[in-house]
Amino acid sequence: MEAMLVSACLRGVPCRFDGRHKATPQSAEAVAGRTVVPFCPEVAGGLPTPRRPAELVGGDGQDVLDGTARVVDDTGRDVTAEFLAGARRALEAARRTGCTEALLMPRSPSCGRGEVYDGSFTGALTRGDGVTAALLERHGIAVRPAPGV
Ligand code: SF4
Numbered sequence: 001m002e003a004m005l006v007s008a009c010l011r012g013v014p015c016r017f018d019g020r021h022k023a024t025p026q027s028a029e030a031v032a033g034r035t036v037v038p039f040c041p042e043v044a045g046g047l048p049t050p051r052r053p054a055e056l057v058g059g060d061g062q063d064v065l066d067g068t069a070r071v072v073d074d075t076g077r078d079v080t081a082e083f084l085a086g087a088r089r090a091l092e093a094a095r096r097t098g099c100t101e102a103l104l105m106p107r108s109p110s111c112g113r114g115e116v117y118d119g120s121f122t123g124a125l126t127r128g129d130g131v132t133a134a135l136l137e138r139h140g141i142a143v144r145p146a147p148g149v
Helices: 025-030 061-065 080-097 131-138
Strands: 003-007 035-039 054-057 070-073 101-104 115-117 125-127 142-145
Touching: 003 080, 035 080, 054 061, 054 115, 061 080, 061 131, 070 080, 080 131, 101 131, 131 142
Parallel strands: 003 035, 003 101, 101 142
Antiparallel strands: 054 070, 115 125
């Protein structure tokens, strides 16, 4: 059975910034028949739960990997280092468990794929990837945003 890295919050782990999870029937259905590797990059990067919400500023996760954008929380604290550490640990976990695909939480500054919050903390979206999604994609792991969330 092929392994798939999945955002831990989609699997019912209450690891989101607000201490909640985001499990949905649609995301459970999307991984049916697969060996699921649940993973939360932000927790793995050393951030607590609950934590302040964070957004990408100056670009998306691809730009964070290139050193031209940052991740900051809503108090202005720079959490780029934690997001990068979590992304690297997610990649290590994917490689260790043989995952070639990932199903990740949409819009998150870590897990988002294709669109993310725009850094204004207003709920507005922009095109781009989260830091973990960007790193996984750069290393050949196909990332899909989870349906139904
Ligand atoms: Fe979910 Fe990813 Fe945020 Fe962790 S970092 S709470 S797995 S969206």
